[in-house]
Amino acid sequence: MNLAEAFTLTVRKNSAKTAIFWDEEQFSYARILEAAETMAIMLQRLHGIVVQDRVGVWLRNCPEFVIAVFAVLKNGAVLVPINNFLKPEEVSHILQDAGIKVIITDDATIGENRAALERLNPGLRIITIPSLAAAPARSVGDYTFPTIAASELAVIIYTSGTTGRPKGAMLTHANLLHNVESCRIMLEAVSFDRFVVLLPMFHSFMLTVGIFLPFLIGGSILLIKSVHPPKNVIDEILRKQATILPAIPQFFRALTAVQLPENFPLRLCVSGAAPLPHEVFREFTAKFPIPLLEGYGLSEASPVVSMNPIKGPWKVGSIGIPVPNVEVSIQDQMGARLGPNVVGEVCVRGGNVMSGYWNQPQETATALRNGWLLTGDIGYQDLDGYIFITDRKKDMLLVNGINVYPREIEEVLYRFSGIKEAAVISQNDPRKGEQPLAFVAAQEGATLDERAIIHFLRERLADYKVPRKILILPALPRNATGKILKTTLREMVASRVSPCVPD
16 A cells, blocks of 8 residues: 555545644545545646656645645655745755656745746746635546555655755655554554644654644644744644644743643644753643653654653653664664664664665665664663664754754855855754854955855755854864864854954
């Protein structure tokens, strides 16, 4: 069975049940399937999409995102979710790398970027879809959709690349179905559960836990229009009687300042996409009688790898135990497995592990070794099998739970006229978790202007990737081999030393 077939089977059992709560609107399973099949036929007949063609979906959170997901999969094509915060130049790389000829979007998302996207991608077909509420119901008749094996490619998730370019993690139908089942068991999810979806649906965490999981078990999703202020979310959860809330640590921090009503329906909270600070966990669990489970995952693993068990024990600072049917080991650089409490690289094996990176055989060979996915994260397992992360992928930042790699920002900085050296590090941010902080040095005879550099970056990078501060130095610190010493830059920030900023 593939994802589309599994969803169709769920619809047959839950035809009239509400699948999506969207503000005051409700959409049944039957309506979602009908709209998805109608769009799938349009993709094939009007745009020539056939089995295994890649189709981009560039939408903000909305019911139409779900329609587009299942439309692409119904047609046997490959879904490529695109970060809706990206700028045209960033989106263009994904379109070209994946060989996307058709992108599904809406006027609110593409906005003024249409002309730039068409200029950068000649021949691109842009489909702007109407709202589901406004779309007329139509019968698809006896149309036969292609049969796709579970081993076929279903989704390509683009992750930020350490080389400055995103990489496409290839996930099969089997990969995602495997992870959905693991999460179902771990969360004890059943058909009466209503999942709160407030994180971006393009994110692998939400794709699996916020879309595929609830829709394959016959549950429902409460799709949140705005998370500000958090009290609005609380009111929506209460009105719609939602039961499971997956979110990022920053949101749970905000919830600790809110008073929950006694009859609050949530039975479970799941923290993912970024490390859960100890103080947030302690404050939350001290105030609310709701389990807050920290989990861990990465797009290459579909994405959930581990989670703290619902009934405990919960170990503060731990990302929990491997989810069912997924194996985690700690290995040294040669691939030897290490014993309890010995620090090494966290490695993952199971049916959830990607088949590789799209069109990047060398990167694939580096990430996959003897059947194991090398996460690049450093940690250990204790005697009870609980996993602890002690260090993260080199240089990576997590801004509101979204991976940001300094190398990508640095590559754009070097394109700014007059910059000789550039380095980006992480700076703690109480609201977003982390923010990028940039250091630059000018070429001889050049004068740099911080505001001009930030404007240059904003035109080329998603807003969350743009450093809020550019520190201009006479020269960046380097070691004897000429490598920029980011450790020295971090120490400079930690000690609050004000760098010399030339006029």
